[in-house]
Amino acid sequence: MTAPLLRIESLRASFRRRGVWHAAVSDLSFDIMPRETVALVGESGSGKSVTALSAMRLLPPRAARIEGRVALDGRDLLSLPEAEMRRVRGNEIAMIFQEPMTSLNPTLPIGDQIAEVFAWHRGLDDAAARHEALRMLDKVRLPAAAQRLGAFPHQLSGGMRQRVMIAIALACQPKLLIADEPTTALDVTIQAQILELIKALQEEAGMSVLFITHDMGVVAEVADRCVVMLAGKAVESGPTGRIFAEPRETYTRTLLSAVPRLGAMRGLDAPARFAAPDGTAGAGSPVASPPNAPDAAAAPLLSVRGLAARFDVGGGMFGRVTGRIHAVEDVSFDVHAGETLSLVGESGCGKSTVGRCILRLKEPAGGSIRLEGREIVGLPEASMRAERRKIQMIFQDPVASLDPRMRVGAAIAEPLTTHGLASGKDVATRVGELLRRVELDPDMADRLPHEFSGGQRQRICIARALAMAPRLIVADEAVSALDVSIKSQIIDLMLELQARLGLAFLFISHDMAVVERISHRVAVMFLGEIVEIGPRSAVFENPQHPYTRRLLAAIPVPDPARRGIRRALDNDEIRSPIRSLDYAPPARAYFEAAPGHLVQRWDEAAWGTGRAA
Numbered sequence: 001m002t003a004p005l006l007r008i009e010s011l012r013a014s015f016r017r018r019g020v021w022h023a024a025v026s027d028l029s030f031d032i033m034p035r036e037t038v039a040l041v042g043e044s045g046s047g048k049s050v051t052a053l054s055a056m057r058l059l060p061p062r063a064a065r066i067e068g069r070v071a072l073d074g075r076d077l078l079s080l081p082e083a084e085m086r087r088v089r090g091n092e093i094a095m096i097f098q099e100p101m102t103s104l105n106p107t108l109p110i111g112d113q114i115a116e117v118f119a120w121h122r123g124l125d126d127a128a129a130r131h132e133a134l135r136m137l138d139k140v141r142l143p144a145a146a147q148r149l150g151a152f153p154h155q156l157s158g159g160m161r162q163r164v165m166i167a168i169a170l171a172c173q174p175k176l177l178i179a180d181e182p183t184t185a186l187d188v189t190i191q192a193q194i195l196e197l198i199k200a201l202q203e204e205a206g207m208s209v210l211f212i213t214h215d216m217g218v219v220a221e222v223a224d225r226c227v228v229m230l231a232g233k234a235v236e237s238g239p240t241g242r243i244f245a246e247p248r249e250t251y252t253r254t255l256l257s258a259v260p261r262l263g264a265m266r267g268l269d270a271p272a273r274f275a276a277p278d279g280t281a282g283a284g285s286p287v288a289s290p291p292n293a294p295d296a297a298a299a300p301l302l303s304v305r306g307l308a309a310r311f312d313v314g315g316g317m318f319g320r321v322t323g324r325i326h327a328v329e330d331v332s333f334d335v336h337a338g339e340t341l342s343l344v345g346e347s348g349c350g351k352s353t354v355g356r357c358i359l360r361l362k363e364p365a366g367g368s369i370r371l372e373g374r375e376i377v378g379l380p381e382a383s384m385r386a387e388r389r390k391i392q393m394i395f396q397d398p399v400a401s402l403d404p405r406m407r408v409g410a411a412i413a414e415p416l417t418t419h420g421l422a423s424g425k426d427v428a429t430r431v432g433e434l435l436r437r438v439e440l441d442p443d444m445a446d447r448l449p450h451e452f453s454g455g456q457r458q459r460i461c462i463a464r465a466l467a468m469a470p471r472l473i474v475a476d477e478a479v480s481a482l483d484v485s486i487k488s489q490i491i492d493l494m495l496e497l498q499a500r501l502g503l504a505f506l507f508i509s510h511d512m513a514v515v516e517r518i519s520h521r522v523a524v525m526f527l528g529e530i531v532e533i534g535p536r537s538a539v540f541e542n543p544q545h546p547y548t549r550r551l552l553a554a555i556p557v558p559d560p561a562r563r564g565i566r567r568a569l570d571n572d573e574i575r576s577p578i579r580s581l582d583y584a585p586p587a588r589a590y591f592e593a594a595p596g597h598l599v600q601r602w603d604e605a606a607w608g609t610g611r612a613a
Contacts, residue, residue, distance in 0.1 A: 004031035039223035111149030217556030294339035307367035398457035409445025455486035534597030
């Protein structure tokens with residue numbers, strides 16, 4: 001019988017706080033066989049990353065204590081001297097982290113950072129190390145690798161930076177690759193590229209992979225076996241196919257049922273809440289929301305026509321303007337009362353800029369924005385401040401949205417007092433009502449933001465947005481950073497509030513499965529332009545534009561039976577939106593594929609490789 005490559009036995013990792021040791025991982029045991037991929041699955045705080053850092057001996061020794069056994073080819077890594085462990089890292093075990101920008105040195109060209117690995121572990125001279133660095137960049141399919149050896153991390157896209165991290169990790173041909181949420185921060189198309197790349201490189205090198213994630217769709221695509229973690233313990237483990245088909249633990253069933261599945265909305269006309277395995281709201285299959293169909297015949301709440309936004313690009317010694325980023329180009333759409341219109345596309349396509357222009361947080365370069373029939377482009381700031389009472393925004397990161405020194409009750413009360421909507425005891429009463437509305441206890445008003453979970457902080461941000469009794473909420477990637485079960489709770493909350501209060505949402509996201517769940521209509525953006533817009537069922541069930549089809553095809557499907565299906569490795573990155581000062585945007589033509597379903601005409605030759613016309 002083949003011996004495991006890595007065996008973790010009775011692992012316990014604890015952190016010292018105020019002189020007391022608190023366990024983050026308790027009595028964890030599992031094996032990884034040669035050439036096998038094992039997924040470590042669970043929500044934030046379950047102990048997944050601590051397990052990986054413990055195996056690599058990367059936890060700070062003064063603040064952390066590791067017990068148990070971590071055996072690589074029978075050798076206990078926890079008992080090795082630090083000098084010997086340094087030789088193991090990189091040579092025998094390598095690790096890819098979630099955020100490459102914090103893992104790469106921003107002051108060094110990427111070629112130097114890869115060459116450093118060969119100089120340190122292989123003793124190569126500068127020329128030989130640089131040659132090997134180029135070979136690794138070619139191996140991870142980085143476009144124009146030779147020209148990018150001298151590039152700095154900030155000059156690369158997120159997908160390119162993650163390829164550089166993979167090149168560094170695989171430089172010395174390790175036996176085991178630990179990938180800690182390597183695709184969580186990436187767009188769905190770039191995520192598909194990175195997953196396919198890891199699978200291809202695993203086959204070429206014959207290595208094992210420990211894949212850490214909370215995305216069950218990714219688990220189904222990559223893992224032979226999975227270990228489900230909760231509160232530092234393994235609650236279930238086994239072959240991926242069995243875990244998906246016959247989950248034995250309630251927590252595993254909850255994780256699986258909370259995954260938005262593309263196509264689950266087929267046949268439904270309106271957004272739908274999740275249904276838990278027992279039939280109650282909370283997770284799983286769609287459950288019809290209360291009637292909240294918008295009246296398409298009524299005048300739109302928000303009407304955007306020909307919206308454009310630019311950012312100047314400086315250069316030279318004096319920083320004069322040498323070009324412009326055409327972030328948004330001739331964007332037009334309507335949003336009706338009680339409706340959710342989703343803007344979808346990859347990072348850099350202009351989604352968030354559209355949202356910020358609507359609130360005039362970014363001044364448009366052209367176009368018209370009418371709110372309840374009133375033009376708001378060009379309004380004086382005092383008048384615009386009054387209009388913002390009708391439009392509020394929920395941002396992606398609730399930690400960055402809340403003042404860490406301000407109690408959440410004061411944060412929710414601030415817009416009420418600033419706009420003179422409440423005073424005295426009425427403020428506390430109103431704050432309590434808003435907290436109840438987002439299903440939080442009013443007594444939590446005296447707590448600071450760090451005392452809440454990620455999902456609770458996002459509920460607080462929603463309560464603050466509701467304080468102004470807005471007609472429209474711009475939700476900018478409002479659930480992207482949340483675990484899958486928390487994500488389903490926030491989506492359900494938004495749909496419930498929409499049904500109860502008649503809210504309209506402009507929902508900005510790159511998560512197509514979530515967009516399918518929450519939307520009445522969908523607009524797909526590419527390089528600042530809307531390439532397809534229409535009813536949710538039309539866009540998802542009959543996508544017309546090649547870019548829309550590309551987005552849908554890249555979504556991980558939570559079905560282990562599809563794990564053997566290999567996608568072609570697509571190395572195209574989204575094109576740069578930087579244009580010369582004299583650039584004149586071309587006129588775009590649209591055709592109507594079905595009533596209300598408009599599609600931008602495209603150049604067949606250009607889109608044959610996935611690039612825009």
